[in-house]
Amino acid sequence: MGLLFDENKQILTLFTNHCNKISFLCICSAIIVTFTLVSEGYVDPTYFSENALLPGYVNREFSAQPYLNSVLTRLKDVTKSRPGEFVSDWLVNEFNSIGLHSYEHNYTFEYPFDDKKIINGKSVYAILEAPRAPNTEALIISSPYQSSKKFNGKTLPGIGLMLAMAKYFSKKSYLAKDVIFLISGQEIGFQAWLDSYHEVYSSPVLTSGYLTAKSGPIQAAVNLQIDDEDITQLEIEIEGINGQLPNLDLFNVAVELATRESITPTFHGKSHPFSTDFYQVSQNYALTTASMMISQGKTKSTGLHGIFQKYAIQAITLKGIGQNSGNKQDDYLSVPFYVVGRVVEGVFRSLNNLLERFNRSYWFYLLPSTRRYISIGYYMIPFGLLVIPLLFKALNIYLKMNLDSCHDESGSLWAALPFNFYCHVCGFLVASLPFFLQRFAWIYQSHNLAFKEAIYYSLIVSSLLFIFNPLVKLNKNSIELLKARQCVTLINLALILSCLSLFNISLALFLTILMMPIAYICVSLPNNLLRKLFSPLVFLIHPLSISYLCILGTSLWFNSQLDITSHIQQSFQNHKSLLLGQLEDWYIYGNWTYLFGSAFLFPIWLQIID
Missing domain, CATH: 3.40.630.10 (Zn peptidases)
Known part of the structure; x- marks a missing residue:
């Protein structure tokens, strides 16, 4: 490994110096490709792959x-x-x-x-x-x-x-x-x-x-x-x-x-749309695609x-x-x-x-x-361009750890895996909260709480407990260990979003747009003081915060007559109902939104806020 770094040190140094610029270029390219995919002249017309269907020959x-x-x-x-x-x-x-x-x-x-x-x-x-x-x-x-x-x-x-x-x-x-x-x-x-x-x-x-x-x-x-x-x-x-x-x-x-x-x-x-106006047709395509992605992203x-x-x-x-x-x-x-x-x-x-x-x-x-469609071979291009900055940043951190003259065993990526494992264990504990509350229902029923309130407040309390857990802060003074944790976190986030894109591209793209910039900036801040000042923004990518902001945004968009206080209160109640609905769908229909948010997104958030 050391010989490899010595032979390509100039190229790797050039990459580390311009990593942020390359990542920004990828994001700009993703935006351009996205607008291209929903414009007239670039979307593909639908057709029948299975000729045996023969809809044109069917007599009604x-x-x-x-x-x-x-x-x-x-x-x-x-x-x-x-x-x-x-x-x-x-x-x-x-x-x-x-x-x-x-x-x-x-x-x-x-x-x-x-x-x-x-x-x-x-x-x-x-x-x-x-x-x-x-x-x-x-x-x-x-x-x-x-x-x-x-x-x-x-x-x-x-x-x-x-x-x-x-x-x-x-x-x-x-x-x-x-x-x-x-x-x-x-x-x-x-x-x-x-x-x-x-x-x-x-x-x-x-x-x-x-x-x-x-x-x-x-x-x-x-x-x-x-x-x-x-x-x-x-x-x-x-x-x-x-x-x-x-x-x-x-x-x-x-x-x-x-x-x-x-x-x-x-x-x-x-x-x-049957129109010759290029911009009108493209706008219609964009709105329909966005509407489908919102619907699909709801799961x-x-x-x-x-x-x-x-x-x-x-x-x-x-x-x-x-x-x-x-x-x-x-x-x-x-x-x-x-x-x-x-x-x-x-x-x-x-x-x-x-x-x-x-x-x-x-x-x-x-x-x-x-009459038009965008295949997986096309829409994965802008998604890949949005996800790859995470891998570039992880590679940049790893290269700097190895290009520096002083090496520390705590800087090895293997040293960060226990913390990564701990965060995912916390995620699965959060995913198991509904089962614990069902088994010990007398705890919240004795305080006249319904299950909807009990699970909601339990998620908030458990998130705070995991943040202030003293076990997370062990060996935090090691800069090399911190960099190793950041590297593993970025790789973990990129892998989870990439796997999700193969099942639900709309949800994966939405989470990428929201989480990628915050995660990227968090690991790019030079000192702990800036990271502390920036930490409130990290709370926005907590799974509960993401869903609440979506509900609040919808309320503001469709109910413009209400004041901001009413929007916040109404969205708060709707948020609890949404969480209960997701649990019902999980128990009955196998909807994995709650499981995915608690077992995968929550550990990522816990690693970023560390």
Whole structure:
């Protein structure tokens, strides 16, 4: 190693002298490349990688049959006579009258926190067996059951359309895959049904029950979220749990068939811009991409399709935007909602042509519009340019440690690993806090605290305790050891962000933009006094601070009438609710946001603030 430094000492010295300039150049290059990727002329048009889908050759024959109007009227009548009740028996009888095999699925959900309330729920599903294949593969049409507009609006039109599609498909002989029709009154019902279907038990708080009948492996699913009978646009939702995305070909099929049926397909409220104005189109691309990245970075599913994606089922949600919706665009023409049925028919006939599972096209992409995409090979370039300054700075610190004339054993990177290990142990202890609070619930219940407050204040207190832990300050007087710790911290941060980018590029990019400059500046400050003065800024990259600032920024943006004190207080309460929601998603759906923030981001923050 010493010979290597001696032979390249001039080059390495040049690098150490200009490391900050090189890093700044990388950041500027990343900004330029980012604006280039979302500009007209540089984004790629979408296409079909799997030619077997053949959406252009699919004949759509579904029309507004008398049964569609009849079943929707009868469904509305029965929901009025039984308000707030999931009419599972009526749905089973209706599927049976069509000629399908229909069943009820029972499940039990025990809320994991506080009151431990138990919910007994039901789902209804029917299986249309393919006449041309022996139950080897299946497709799913799903819809939630909501009979009131209290939450996301009524879904009765979508359920009526599903029943009409079931009757329509039952008379066709071209199906080579079974079609499963699934309806549940609660979101957790879809999770329970899929657990039972695959005979897995992914959540300790959910008793999935048993399915009376099954079909073959599920290839794809389309979730219907239709609350109006006059549709102005068809919103296609794709972001799933932890930022997972479906195969791009499935999205392209829905866009193509919606366009052919003269219904405007939209993505995050925007259709493909047909304009000759370069700047207007580029602005539209940038806003749509930013909207998708914000949605993906939240790690929460935008619809029920996200539950299917957990099981490697390619799924999307088709959300009908009606006349009375606040998202309606005035320049979009209204079409009868049975047109959505023609789109669904086309999608399923295209999927029926597949000879194998989705294995082409992209699973990692960003969408500037419904007709353009940015592949992983492109968007990783600006991300890499933003992350690489961390590695440059780590290399710079390491080279200075070895180029200096005096060497100290404490300057070895191996000497910094115990502290790195200690920080990650602290992170896993923080990740285990919910389990400890559940086990010793009497501690906070005796002080009349709910679980939401207990976990929130426990995280704050534990963070402060770990900061002032005297074990962290041992051997702090050694400059060489401090540099070794900084080097390992930067490498650790770069590795974590790089690994995250392979799963959720939006969250990884957001964290990189926020954490990279602060971490870089912290290790660049020449003395301890400046580091102490700069330390309050480091608190901004604590996982709790990051989420709170996002909520506060959203509140300031959308509620301009409130004063700043009201914003702070309201955001504080919303922050506690957000944390509880993330824990619920972790326990129920396997959302790893809390685990990632506590087990990985928190140790990095602890090392930076050291």
